[in-house]
Amino acid sequence: MPHQNKSPLKAQIKVMAVSMLIAELAAWAYPVDQSFWIPLTTFCVCLYIDTPLTALRRTVHRIGGSICGVIIAGLICLLFPSESGLMTFLVIFAGLTLWSRAFTSLYYLFVSCITAATIMLLAILMRHTALTPNYLITERVIFTTIGAIISLAVSAVLMPATEKPDMLRTYRHYLTRFYLEYRLCIYSLRNHPDTPEEKTNIRVNEILKSSRVYQEKLPVWRYALFFNVFIFRSFTRFLHRIHKMRILNMVLISSIGNLPENLNFSDEIKSLLERNRILTKRILLSLMNLDRKRSEQYLTELHSVNNELETLLHAHRSCTTILIAVRDLEQDMVHLKNGAVQIYLGYRNQKY
DSSP: OHHHHHHHHHHHHHHHHHHHHHHHHHHHHSSSTTTTHHHHHHHHHHHHOOOOHHHHHHHHHHHHHHHHHHHHHHHHHHHHOSHHHHHOOOOOOHHHHHHHHTTTOOOOHHHHHHHHHHHHHHHHTTSSOOOOHHHHHHHHHHHHHHHHHHHHHHHHHHHHHHHHHHHHHHHHHHHHHHHHHHHHHHHHHHHTTOOGGGGGGOOOHHHHHHHHHHHHHHHHHHHHHTHHHHHHHHHHHHHHHHHHHHHHHHHHHHHHSSSSSTOOHHHHHHHHHHHHHHHHHHHHHHTTTOOOOHHHHHHHHHHHHHHHHHHHHHTTTTGGGHHHHHHHHHHHHHHHHHHHHHHHHHHHTTTO
């Protein structure tokens, strides 16, 4: 794990150093009053990028946000040219800048607010000089665009692209997390009522926390799949589905905990539960290896096992919720096997 973290860090250092060098040279080659925006924008764009696509995202947001901020600030400078008017809007936009920081995925909103606030400040400071607000606005857009493009170009050359491999790693990661939790459920059910409480510990906070991790990845993947919106939406649905499957594990473990203490399952039921766990593991491993044909074979076997389980557990009314959850998870795995994400990842990794 430490070795994996070094590579992006080295690339980030290279991108930052080379980008800032080029930006400083550009500002030196065009020495006007506002040329400092070139290295400043370059620094801001480079600050949080770890792949070329995050650079693209921040570049688009930076340029788009700057243009929006310039339009807003330009209108205010024309409509309220007095010092008191500019000072009022400077305070307003300063507050909006802090507010917009709460929306981490809406970087353009932050850029729009801070651009407007900066232009207000410069217009106030330079109102007695030859630098008119229009001049400030024009240079702000031009130099911001130059600085952002420098960051984007350097990152495209020096920064390794990791988004698509990261999709496969994420896909496998969440399938693994689901299985580890499902295994606890089956273990608890098969050994009821003798399972120690610590063996049934599935924490809902961990499930919710890990779901937020993939939500942070989605804006970057949107750019990686810019020309394939269908796959992006399919990947989003997959992540929501696997999250729902993990919540079903919580339902399972809760239902198992509410079973009567005097309920003891027959050896046949315990054997079927163990078979269910093994087949589920094989299905998920097949999906991780992008082998749809093998997963389909195991799903057919799992369906037969669940049919037998349903017949034997039908007499136990307290197991109704458990049966519904197990059947629902079976259908979810069928959807995963037939899903566009499975086909896309298999195609991208030359499995089909």
